[in-house]
Amino acid sequence: xxxxxxxxxxxxxxxxxxxxGISVGxxxxxxxxxxxxxxxxxxxxxxxxxxxxxxLFLWFKSNNLEEVNLDVEGSxxxxxxxxxxxxxxxxxxxxxxxxxTQVDDKIISKQSLNGIFITDHxxxxxxxxxxxxxxxxxxxxxxxGENTSRIxxxxxxxxxxxxxxxxxxxxxxxxxxxERNIAWLTMPDYLxxxxxxxxxxxxxxxxxxxSVPIFGSGITRIKEHRKISDEDLLKIMLWTFRIxxxxxxxxxxxxxxxxxxxxxxxxxxxxxxxxxxx
Numbered sequence: 001x002x003x004x005x006x007x008x009x010x011x012x013x014x015x016x017x018x019x020x021g022i023s024v025g026x027x028x029x030x031x032x033x034x035x036x037x038x039x040x041x042x043x044x045x046x047x048x049x050x051x052x053x054x055x056l057f058l059w060f061k062s063n064n065l066e067e068v069n070l071d072v073e074g075s076x077x078x079x080x081x082x083x084x085x086x087x088x089x090x091x092x093x094x095x096x097x098x099x100x101t102q103v104d105d106k107i108i109s110k111q112s113l114n115g116i117f118i119t120d121h122x123x124x125x126x127x128x129x130x131x132x133x134x135x136x137x138x139x140x141x142x143x144x145g146e147n148t149s150r151i152x153x154x155x156x157x158x159x160x161x162x163x164x165x166x167x168x169x170x171x172x173x174x175x176x177x178x179e180r181n182i183a184w185l186t187m188p189d190y191l192x193x194x195x196x197x198x199x200x201x202x203x204x205x206x207x208x209x210x211s212v213p214i215f216g217s218g219i220t221r222i223k224e225h226r227k228i229s230d231e232d233l234l235k236i237m238l239w240t241f242r243i244x245x246x247x248x249x250x251x252x253x254x255x256x257x258x259x260x261x262x263x264x265x266x267x268x269x270x271x272x273x274x275x276x277x278x
Contacts, residue, residue: 003267004062010273011062015055065268072241075248079234079256079271081263084113085121087255089209090165092201093117094174094218096183098147098154099133099164101126107153107181112218123167130154133171136164152181160189161196165204172197175220183220190215190222194237198244205248211255212237217262230258231266238271 004011067080084091095114100107103115110119122129134156142162146155162173174193175183185193194215201210215237216222217230234256241254248254258266 003264004059004269006059008059008062008269010269011055011058014058014062018054018058019051062269065272066263068268068272070238070272072238072254073247075241075246076250076253077238077241077256078253079268080258081260082255082257083259084211084213084257085117087209087211087257089211089252089255090168090170090205092170092172092210092212094213094215095171096175096177097157097160097173098150098177099156099158099171099173100153100177101130102153107177109219113213117169129166132166133164138162138164153177159196160185160193161200163197163200163204170201170204170210172200174215184223185216185220186223187225191236191240194240195244198241198246202244202246205252207249207252209248209251209253209255211257213257213259214262229265230262231270234258234266234271 067078070077070079093114096107101118102108103110103118108115108118110116118126118129124132138158142159144157144159147157148155158173160173160176164171174185176185176189177183214230214233216228216233222228237256
């Protein structure tokens, strides 16, 4: 998939920087060595072909970036392709506002990150996790009441952005659920979640690196923004991180993990180039 135009000015800038170094080296070399007249044309053609291959290599590399490192207000943020479960430090798993654990493709999809965590990576029974969440010391304003009319799933509702620390995982209340158990958020909800989430992480990360997915890139519906791209969601995450008070102290980092199936949808060169404008 072509994500970067062949004549993108950023690639041309990289090419100029690269060739300027070569030009200086050749100029110095030609002070001591003279090229025979009959060989100048041949060497010129060879040199031009080499430059063409260099340019195409830079273009190919820009189209296939799988990791970029950004300095966001002093915090190192790595955006990369990977498996969140293989990362070190805290790994963030997005739950719904009830912290449901019922993986049945009705409340929680088996294919979602949430479902995979519960079915493949949970080191205790679901009942034990439920008890842990039930007895967790949430702040008073995080538990926002009981939904007695809810038929399936849990009934205690938590505010969006609430975080529950469980071993090496940060479980967070991300999506709202309607009466049909369909996950949704409005854009103000999404922004509010991120601001609250970064604040909660700031309290609990204990100078460990934190790995997060691109929130909202799964089945959660963002009302009136259903066609929003994963790249746009990523930019919103970086922007809210920048304006929040969350700062990682060295050597801790923030890792934003992109699933292998979604890396082709995201132009990491744009993310890297836009870092100062986020």
